[in-house]
Amino acid sequence: MSNNESANGSGGARAHDATLHDKGLADVTTGVDTSPEGSESDPYAQYRDTTEGRVFTVTGGDWDEAMADVGGDERIVMNLGPQHPSTHGVLRLVVEMEGETVTNLRSVVGYLHTGIEKNTEVRNWTQGVTFVTRMDYLAPLSNEAAYCMGVEKLLGLEIPRRAQVIRVLLLELNRISSHMVALATGGMELGALTAMTSGFREREEVLHLLEYLTGQRMNHSYIRPGGLAQDVPEDTPEKVAEFVKLMKKRLPDYDRMLTGQPIWQNRLKGVGYLPVDACLALGASGPILRAAGLGWDLRKTEPYLGYEEYDFEVPVSNDADAYARYVLRVEEIHQSLRIIEQAVQKLEPGPVMVSDQKIAWPAQLSVASDGIGNSLDHVRNIMGQSMEALIHHFKLVTEGFSVPPGQVYTAVESPRGELGYHMVSDGGTRPMRVHVRDPSFVNLQSMPAMSEGGMVADVIAAVASLDPVMGGCDR
Amino acid sequence: MTEPDEPTTPTTDSSAAGAGSDGGSGAQGQAAQPEEVAESKPQPGGTQSSAERGGGNGGDSLEPYGARPAEPVVAGRARRGMFGVAGTGDTSGYGGLRLPAYVPPAAERPYGGWFDEFVDDFLAALDENGIPRDAIQQITVDRGEITFYVRREHLVGVCRTLRDDGALRFEFCSSVSGVDFGEDVPQRLHSTYHLTSMTYRRRIRLEVCVDVDDPHVPSIVDVYPAADWQEREAWDMFGIIYDGHPGLTRILMPDDWEGHPQRKDYPLGGIPVEYKGTEVPPPDQRRAYS
Numbered sequence: 001m002s003n004n005e006s007a008n009g010s011g012g013a014r015a016h017d018a019t020l021h022d023k024g025l026a027d028v029t030t031g032v033d034t035s036p037e038g039s040e041s042d043p044y045a046q047y048r049d050t051t052e053g054r055v056f057t058v059t060g061g062d063w064d065e066a067m068a069d070v071g072g073d074e075r076i077v078m079n080l081g082p083q084h085p086s087t088h089g090v091l092r093l094v095v096e097m098e099g100e101t102v103t104n105l106r107s108v109v110g111y112l113h114t115g116i117e118k119n120t121e122v123r124n125w126t127q128g129v130t131f132v133t134r135m136d137y138l139a140p141l142s143n144e145a146a147y148c149m150g151v152e153k154l155l156g157l158e159i160p161r162r163a164q165v166i167r168v169l170l171l172e173l174n175r176i177s178s179h180m181v182a183l184a185t186g187g188m189e190l191g192a193l194t195a196m197t198s199g200f201r202e203r204e205e206v207l208h209l210l211e212y213l214t215g216q217r218m219n220h221s222y223i224r225p226g227g228l229a230q231d232v233p234e235d236t237p238e239k240v241a242e243f244v245k246l247m248k249k250r251l252p253d254y255d256r257m258l259t260g261q262p263i264w265q266n267r268l269k270g271v272g273y274l275p276v277d278a279c280l281a282l283g284a285s286g287p288i289l290r291a292a293g294l295g296w297d298l299r300k301t302e303p304y305l306g307y308e309e310y311d312f313e314v315p316v317s318n319d320a321d322a323y324a325r326y327v328l329r330v331e332e333i334h335q336s337l338r339i340i341e342q343a344v345q346k347l348e349p350g351p352v353m354v355s356d357q358k359i360a361w362p363a364q365l366s367v368a369s370d371g372i373g374n375s376l377d378h379v380r381n382i383m384g385q386s387m388e389a390l391i392h393h394f395k396l397v398t399e400g401f402s403v404p405p406g407q408v409y410t411a412v413e414s415p416r417g418e419l420g421y422h423m424v425s426d427g428g429t430r431p432m433r434v435h436v437r438d439p440s441f442v443n444l445q446s447m448p449a450m451s452e453g454g455m456v457a458d459v460i461a462a463v464a465s466l467d468p469v470m471g472g473c474d475r
Numbered sequence: 476m477t478e479p480d481e482p483t484t485p486t487t488d489s490s491a492a493g494a495g496s497d498g499g500s501g502a503q504g505q506a507a508q509p510e511e512v513a514e515s516k517p518q519p520g521g522t523q524s525s526a527e528r529g530g531g532n533g534g535d536s537l538e539p540y541g542a543r544p545a546e547p548v549v550a551g552r553a554r555r556g557m558f559g560v561a562g563t564g565d566t567s568g569y570g571g572l573r574l575p576a577y578v579p580p581a582a583e584r585p586y587g588g589w590f591d592e593f594v595d596d597f598l599a600a601l602d603e604n605g606i607p608r609d610a611i612q613q614i615t616v617d618r619g620e621i622t623f624y625v626r627r628e629h630l631v632g633v634c635r636t637l638r639d640d641g642a643l644r645f646e647f648c649s650s651v652s653g654v655d656f657g658e659d660v661p662q663r664l665h666s667t668y669h670l671t672s673m674t675y676r677r678r679i680r681l682e683v684c685v686d687v688d689d690p691h692v693p694s695i696v697d698v699y700p701a702a703d704w705q706e707r708e709a710w711d712m713f714g715i716i717y718d719g720h721p722g723l724t725r726i727l728m729p730d731d732w733e734g735h736p737q738r739k740d741y742p743l744g745g746i747p748v749e750y751k752g753t754e755v756p757p758p759d760q761r762r763a764y765s
Contacts, residue, residue, distance in 0.1 A: 118736060119758070427574075
């Protein structure tokens with residue numbers, strides 16, 4: 001347990017300013033005592049006095065020593081993050097403690113805000129995919145799918161069946177990779193480093209497969225309004241079957257390594273408790289809600305992309321703690337494998353993009369000798385044979401297609417919960433507004449409810465069990 | 476053809492100024508409104524005409540229009556010309572093209588699907604809780620989704636009714652988002668709520684329209700704690716002030732940031748990009764076709 005920055009918000013900054021005025025710039029210090037006497041002081045719990053009280057910079061070492069320096073039952077405000085290996089991304093937690101018991105917790109987000117929602121408003125509807133796939137970077141395909149389903153709903157489009165099946169296949173592969181990272185980083189934050197290496201190893205398998213299918217490991221921009229950018233390779237069923245076989249062999253290892261392991265259970269059981277009424281009030285969805293006993297999974301309750309045709313279970317638990325969420329995620333990986341197997345069975349030849357040439361982005365790419373995707377047949381056709389096709393291509397690519405005015409809300413079950421897109425069109429070729437209801441953002445609101453009254457070490461377990469992705473949270 | 480619900484601007488104005496304690500601050504937005512109303516005045520017999528809209532004709536009607544006429548909700552900006560060219564640069568002949576701003580049409584019964592039954596239950600529940608029917612400014616059904624345009628004075632009461640009534644049961648507030656429709660639009664800021672009923676598996680949308688000079692909306696955090704961060708986000712990005720929010724501070728932008736970045740009049744601040752010897756202007760300054 002360590003914290004790397006002073007707490008007490010503005011207090012530290014004020015003290016810093018005061019030093020700036022009193023001394024010269026060269027004398028300004030970061031609070032670390034570098035004088036000869038200071039070098040002999042305790043290197044793990046250096047402190048400086050500020051107007052708000054004594055601020056310690058704890059960089060490691062023994063908790064008892066740090067507490068001894070603080071002395072007695074003083075109230076401590078501890079800052080975790082935003083750059084910290086245990087906070088699951090650039091999340092900052094300000095924890096107020098009595099001893100080791102958390103009395104107050106504030107989450108501070110926004111460090112990864114990149115203005116994606118605003119950016120989509122100055123690009124056309126197809127270009128938006130490239131942006132939204134970068135938000136929740138562990139579930140890029142969920143973002144793409146939800147965004148494209150929104151555009152398709154605005155346009156009143158029905159996409160071809162093959163595109164739907166491939167979307168389901170990719171979404172479930174993506175769910176596996178995301179849950180693997182949840183296990184891996186969650187394990188790492190609790191000190192189970194083998195869980196980290198194994199989790200990332202399995203995730204790598206998924207990313208290799210996704211690269212083979214879509215051309216990119218992450219940030220695919222593969223799902224497009226109207227269907228898919230291109231078809232998957234011909235030997236997709238074989239490659240997927242290989243992957244499923246490998247995963248079925250390796251998944252039991254997680255049960256052997258973690259599920260029954262006493263340390264893992266002791267760290268997670270009864271930690272981060274959030275019952276179902278609190279989940280509903282705080283808007284928590286996904287594994288957190290299902291681990292609290294409500295089997296609310298949009299794939300079942302509001303089926304999209306033909307999920308009603310697939311045979312799978314929605315795992316539910318009543319324990320509502322971090323351990324239940326872990327077990328539930330592992331079970332969801334099993335269920336995703338079931339869906340993947342069925343999706344491969346359903347793959348039948350057919351188009352992967354709507355036939356409406358006013359929507360379908362001309363992207364029938366083939367890799368040329370320079371290794372860059374080109375659509376030579378298409379170029380030959382529009383340049384050599386049809387002036388209208390050339391104009392049409394130019395208009396579609398530069399201007400984009402118009403979307404009739406109105407607004408929709410589409411939601412998919414991302415690995416973290418309800419990922420909703422509220423999209424407003426005013427009839428133009430660019431969105432008026434794209435708002436993302438990101439599950440990480442909403443779920444993080446439940447951090448105080450999960451952590452206050454518990455031990456500070458359990459805060460880490462609670463964050464890990466929420467599995468927030470700050471790219472999605474801050475957008 | 477003299478229907479009682481012909482839009483009459485004086486009533487409209489007094490109602491819009493209702494809750495806000497704005498003396499002169501709202502004057503600009505209010506002044507702009509009658510002009511817009513006149514511009515988008517429906518033609519006889521056309522879409523949006525009073526003949527098509529119906530309702531408001533008696534006590535037994537379940538239409539939400541009370542004594543007060545429905546105000547047109549503008550959800551889009553008007554367009555002029557084409558190809559983003561103004562003045563003499565346009566040789567296409569489309570320079571005189573005028574496209575009015577989009578006005579979401581008020582739905583007529585039957586709404587279809589579960590909407591009719593739901594609206595009956597909803598309005599009955601509003602009556603039970605003493606919330607006037609004209610709290611609902613307009614109902615729009617579009618693309619299989621139902622939108623209730625709610626007057627801000629009654630938003631919290633409407634939300635509480637939707638959550639607590641046994642026939643409605645919207646336990647889950649999925650999403651709160653702001654929308655800005657641009658400088659020329661009356662009541663350009665919209666605060667949009669997506670509520671989910673897990674019991675009945677229904678989703679609805681509530682929308683509150685406010686003027687940019689008086690961007691006050693009551694906070695629904697008391698009813699749906701899930702709205703906490705999302706209202707902070709809408710404040711941060713759009714400057715919608717949620718009255719009664721427990722701590723309305725910025726959430727995504729730095730605390731000392733000035734302005735509200737997702738408003739349409741807030742510049743994107745892009746920089747030109749050099750690509751193969753030419754310069755591509757920043758995205759917000761590129762030619763827009765729509």
